[in-house]
Amino acid sequence: MLKSARTILRGIKKNELLLFLIGLNLMLFNFVMVHHTNVAFRQLEFAIMLFTLSYFSGISLGYLFSDRLTEKVIIYLIPLFIVVQLLLIIYIQPLSYIITSVVNERYGGSNLTPELGVVTAYLIIFIILFLGGTSLFSIFLPKIIEAEESNIAKFYSIEVAGSIVGLLLIPILSSISHLLMIALYLVIFIIILLLLTRNKLVLILTIVPSLLFILFFNQLDKKYSGWFYKQWYGEKKIEKVIYTKYSPYQKIEMLQLSKRDKMLVLNGKRQFARGSHYNYSYFIAEYPINFLSNPSVCVLGCGSMSTVGRIGDISSSIDIVDIDEEVFNTSKKYFQKYNRLNKLNNWTFIADDAKHYLANSKKKYDLILHDIPPAYSRQIAMTYTEEFFKVAKSKLNDNGIFSISSLTPLSSRSEYGKRMIATLASVFDHYIILQYRGSAYFYGGNKKFDNISKKVLMEKVNHKGKKKIKFLLKYEIDKIVDGVKIITLDNLGDLIFE
């Protein structure tokens, strides 16, 4: 068997193997770096665009220089690229934060330049990715084709075959470990280098940082993430990062807070902290259940699942739907105090996209909770559209309730909340709004809302902040959203970039 493997290897020529590995690594690089760029810019949609553009611009740069760089120069560039990429993986989050704060402190802050720091950070990260990302890989294809008498079909298809294999490997590797994927990327990078040279200095300069990176990635990742959160949320509030998991969708982190509590962070954005259980989860889940009896519930988006803990005892069944099973596993482990999944036995978890699940589910519910984060990215924004709310409405039983929070005050200058409520009002026939501090909670679908008084609504509140609560009835809501443009699949960007 060894003999036959050797024969196969001998049969494969250097250039073919080189291009195959480059195709494979381009795919791995894409998947790894898009994750880290997303974390650095806290899942903003611009991060995806920034990375995609830098990825393809880097490829153009490589093509442009393919006949201007000698093999010797390329060989010396490889360790430099490795180091730049590894540093970027570790430091991209603190780096973008430092650039943003330094620029904002010095030049920003005025009405004209409120986002100057963020724009500068985007620009600098783009330049680094553009110069130090895919450009090195794309040098080889035109170079080899030119050298081997223009056999474009053969060489390009080998590189594409490498990408196909890379694509097939990603789901397997990412389900095992993010570090394993980076490790494979580095191993392939080293093999590529070995195919090009046996220069000891170059090999050492590439292998040593790669090994150090693999050995210390987990510690460094936690350390610099922790540093970032301390700057972002306050030195006193955050103690450290106690858990990190890279899922195919996002980086999931659990932070230890100073007051013996924990905070769930998804792609650098706070998802759940203690206060959410007492306010947000009460209003979105427990309050609307007052209008129902022993309801069947569907929770869209799991987060901490503190909502489940609040209504688990008074619901007949709870279906928890989230696209990312790892978020469910993390919250199940760290937030038992709030979600009580270990004590409840009337829940089911479904790993699916909310819209796909609702559209295909044969079940109807008495209560559907929209517990999905704010619409900062395209995928999430789709669950804030007229199209999505219509699907949700169709899955409600008679007098069922759809519950969702605007997360921004209706009176603010931002149109975000108002447009969301306008969209909901255009879909549902019966609705009310509960306002508490900066949030507006929309309850739609139940006919009782048409002829209910604010006094009755208030009587059903069992929350210590009762005095600060205000209700809006349908006619008041209609006045507020009169003329406000609704959100559809056609204008998702309005919501994402608002």
Place this chain on the structure above:
Amino acid sequence: MNNNITSSFADKYSINFNSVVAFFIGVFFALIQFCYFFILEAYVSSRVSIYFIALLFWLIGFFIGLRLKSNNLLLKLLVASLVLYYITLFFNILIPFEKTSLLLSGTAILISGLSPGYYFIYAKKKFSKIKLLFLHENNGFILGVILSFSGVYFSGSWMLYFAPLISFLIVFALLSFSTDKKREQT
């Protein structure tokens, strides 16, 4: 001397014209590929597996396209890409979130992936250096990516309905012009 100037200009023009074709064909490929992703994301599911499946089919198509031996297939493949794209679009809009649509979409994406692969075989002789073909096509692809993202954010349906068609018409016009020019030269 005048003839020399004209012919050198013509040569240069010919290179530039091929670059323009490569650029716009890159725009078309990006628009059609990203529009497929957006259709699946909006009308099937946002799960990462859907993105992987779509990209996998595209790459397999690309791979097969690179291996196609027949001549004069480009226009046929481009038309097939466009037709299949619209079949996928309307099928998914009419029957959204349908599991079987993934099979249809996957097949359509695979066949659409043939044209970018085949294009490189078709265009290789039109460039003095292969890197120029890659460069111009990829630069067009970058513009296509920018257009796709901006389109889907601010005019989703318009983008899905018209962007691939418009970019195809530009490519079609350029390819027709290129054929006419060749005939005139012969």
